[in-house]
Each structure stands twice: as structure tokens, then as C-alpha cells.
Amino acid sequence: MLAALCILVLLSFCPALCVFQKLYCSFSDSCDCDFRPNIRDLEWDIYKNVFGQHLVQDIVSEEVVKFLQNKNPDRPLVLSFHGSSGTGKTLVSSMLGTHLFASAMSSPYVHQFVATLHFPVPHRVQQYRRELKSWVQGNLTECAHSIFIFDEMERMPAGLVDVLEPFLGPSHVVFYTNYRKAVYVFISSTGEEVINRAALENRQSGQEREAIALADLEDAIAQAAYNNHTSGFFQSSIIQQKLITRFVPFLPLSRRHVERCVLSQLCQRGHCGRSDVVDAVGRDVAFHPVQGQYFSTTGCKAVSAKIDLFL
Known part of the structure; x- marks a missing residue:
């Protein structure tokens, strides 16, 4: 209705009315801003294509559903993904963008930051803080349902993400911005030692992998991120103020x-029947520890290149 009215009064009132529409959009679910959540497809995608991650499947699905069902959340959804390379952290973050926006990851309301690309110089942290705060606030004004993804948190300059604290808590007010409907995802390898140790102990004790519970890991991951001086979460007020909804552990992958x-990946290429390639890649992947060879050192990260080699 607002868009139609804007056209009717284009010559005299359109600029003011369109500004009002943007503000209205930030406070209302009635505006478009490309937000088209498809929870069923999100849950199916996670369960079908994320392997060996029962904690991820349960936590992400549960938290996203609970968040979106609340029409007036008191704080944004903040997920912190932790684990070794190739375990699915980036994949799951892209699934969120894909199934929450009509334009998927190409949506202008999905914002991705990579530490080594966007924040490469540690001594410029104050400049980065000003720019990041302005970027987040401006984009939340455009669309309350924006997603912000921060990759390589283990390489993020310490203190930078703390500028987001006013946007993450329940008691702050940011002028002209409904910041409580946004989603934040932090991606990090910090805490992988804690996660991998728990998975190894579970395997050596002969227990089912699904016996590993979030309660066994979440506090330890938070402490590892908070105390690691090379982590972007080093002594972070975001952790100290408990502004992260869930620390999500990604377990190391077995053969x-x-x-x-x-x-x-073979099926996506039309080669579902090539069990010989599956076996060949499985034999070529490096596993650790030396005794036991339980977990892949690279997860699924190098799989595509190895398929090319054996196909």
C-alpha cells in the first residue's frame, strides 16, 4: 500500500514518503525487503546435506524456528559456529541466507564479512569499528531482518566485534532501527581443540556419537573463545554479557x-553410481590421530578437488 501511495504522489511527496516507507519497513513485517523464510526447506537442507552434525541439526533448526515464530523478539538471534575446517560451518551459514530470503545468498540483506579480507590490518581497529557500526545500523534501517555473517573470527582483530554490543542486547535502543529481528552468525575455528577432544573421548569410550550433548561443550567453547588472545572474541563484552544465543559445536568428521x-557431490554431477570414486577419495583423505585414524584432518573441504582427481 505504501509503495502504491508513493507512486500516486510521486511529483510532490515521494521522497519523504519513501523515507517513511524504509522506516516503516524496519519496524514491520508487512514490508518486502526480500524476506521469505522457508523453515521446512531449511530444516530439510540441514538434515539432508550436513553430515555427522546432530548438534548443529538440532540447535540451528530449533533456534531459527523459535526466533521466527516470535513476532516481537526482545533480542536478535546470535549464533556462533565453532569447529575444525571442513565440518560445515560456512555451508550452514549459507543455508540460512538461502532459505530466509527470496534472492538467497545474493540478497542485498545478507551481509558477509571475512576477517582477512575486510579487516586485514589490526592497528586500524578503531576505523573498522566506526565503519562496521555505521554499516550495520544503516542496513538494519533498510531491513530489520538483515543477516550479518562474520567469518574467520579466529583472525578478527580483538575488540572489533564489541562495537556490535548495542545491537545484540535486549535493553539497548538504536535510533530509527528495529535491530531485534536481525540474525548474526559468527564462524570460527576457535574451540576446535575442546570439540575434537570431546569427540575423541566419545569415540574411544565406544559411545554413540549422538551421546555428545551441547551441555558438554557450550561453556567450554565460550571460555576458549574468550581467553584466546588471537581470537576476535578475546575478552569480548559480547561473551561477557552473554549476548550469544548459542555456541554451536561442529564435530570432526569420520571417514x-x-x-x-x-x-x-557425485550425485550433483550426475555420477551417483561411482562407488569406486567414493572409496578412492575415502582412502586418500588424511585422518587423525595417528593411532585410530578416527577423524578427517580437512573434513569435506578438499573433497571436490579429490573427486576431480579420481573421476
Whole structure:
């Protein structure tokens, strides 16, 4: 209705009315801003294409559903993904953008930051803080449902993400911005030692992988991120103020998980029947520890290149 009215009064009132529309959009679910959540497809995508991650499947689905069902949340959804390379952290973050916006990851309301690309010089942290705060506030004014993804948090300059604290808590007010409907995702390898140790102990004790619970890991991951002086979360007020909704552990992948990745990618290429390639890639992947060879050192990250080699 606002868009139609804007056209009717284009010559005299359009600039003011369109500004009002943007403000209205930030406070209302009635505006477009490309937000088209498809929770069923999100849940199916996670369960079908994220291998060996029962905690991720349960936590992400549960938290996203709970967040979106609340029409007036008191704070944004803040997820922090932790684990080794190739375990699915970036994949799951892209699934969020894909299934929450009509334009998927190409939506102008999905914002991705990579530490080594966007914040490469540690001594410029104050400049980065000003720019990041302005960027986030400006884009939240455009669309309250914006997603902000921060990758390589283990390489992020310490203190930078703390500028986001006013946008993450329940008690702050940011002028002209409904910041409580946004989603933030932090991606980091920090805490992988804690996660991998728990997975190894679980495997050596002969327990089912699904016996590993979030309660066994979440506090330890938070402490690892907070105390790691090379982490972007080092002594972070975001952790101290408990502004992260969930620390999500990504477990290391066994050979059978890697082989499922291989089979999935083969099927996407039209070669579902190539079990010989699945076996060849599985044998070529490096596993650790030396005794036991339980977990892949690279997860599914190098699978595509290895498929090219054996296909």
C-alpha cells in the first residue's frame, strides 16, 4: 500500500514518503525487503546435506524456528559456529541466507564479512569499528531482518566485534532501527581443540556419537573463545554479557561422513553410481590421530578437488 501511495504522489511527496516507507519497513513485517523464510526447506537442507552434525541439526533448526515464530523478539538471534575446517560451518551459514530470503545468498540483506579480507590490518581497529557500526545500523534501517555473517573470527582483530554490543542486547535502543529481528552468525575455528577432544573421548569410550550433548561443550567453547588472545572474541563484552544465543559445536568428521560428502557431490554431477570414486577419495583423505585414524584432518573441504582427481 505504501509503495502504491508513493507512486500516486510521486511529483510532490515521494521522497519523504519513501523515507517513511524504509522506516516503516524496519519496524514491520508487512514490508518486502526480500524476506521469505522457508523453515521446512531449511530444516530439510540441514538434515539432508550436513553430515555427522546432530548438534548443529538440532540447535540451528530449533533456534531459527523459535526466533521466527516470535513476532516481537526482545533480542536478535546470535549464533556462533565453532569447529575444525571442513565440518560445515560456512555451508550452514549459507543455508540460512538461502532459505530466509527470496534472492538467497545474493540478497542485498545478507551481509558477509571475512576477517582477512575486510579487516586485514589490526592497528586500524578503531576505523573498522566506526565503519562496521555505521554499516550495520544503516542496513538494519533498510531491513530489520538483515543477516550479518562474520567469518574467520579466529583472525578478527580483538575488540572489533564489541562495537556490535548495542545491537545484540535486549535493553539497548538504536535510533530509527528495529535491530531485534536481525540474525548474526559468527564462524570460527576457535574451540576446535575442546570439540575434537570431546569427540575423541566419545569415540574411544565406544559411545554413540549422538551421546555428545551441547551441555558438554557450550561453556567450554565460550571460555576458549574468550581467553584466546588471537581470537576476535578475546575478552569480548559480547561473551561477557552473554549476548550469544548459542555456541554451536561442529564435530570432526569420520571417514563415513566424508564418503557421504563425496557421494552427495557425485550425485550433483550426475555420477551417483561411482562407488569406486567414493572409496578412492575415502582412502586418500588424511585422518587423525595417528593411532585410530578416527577423524578427517580437512573434513569435506578438499573433497571436490579429490573427486576431480579420481573421476
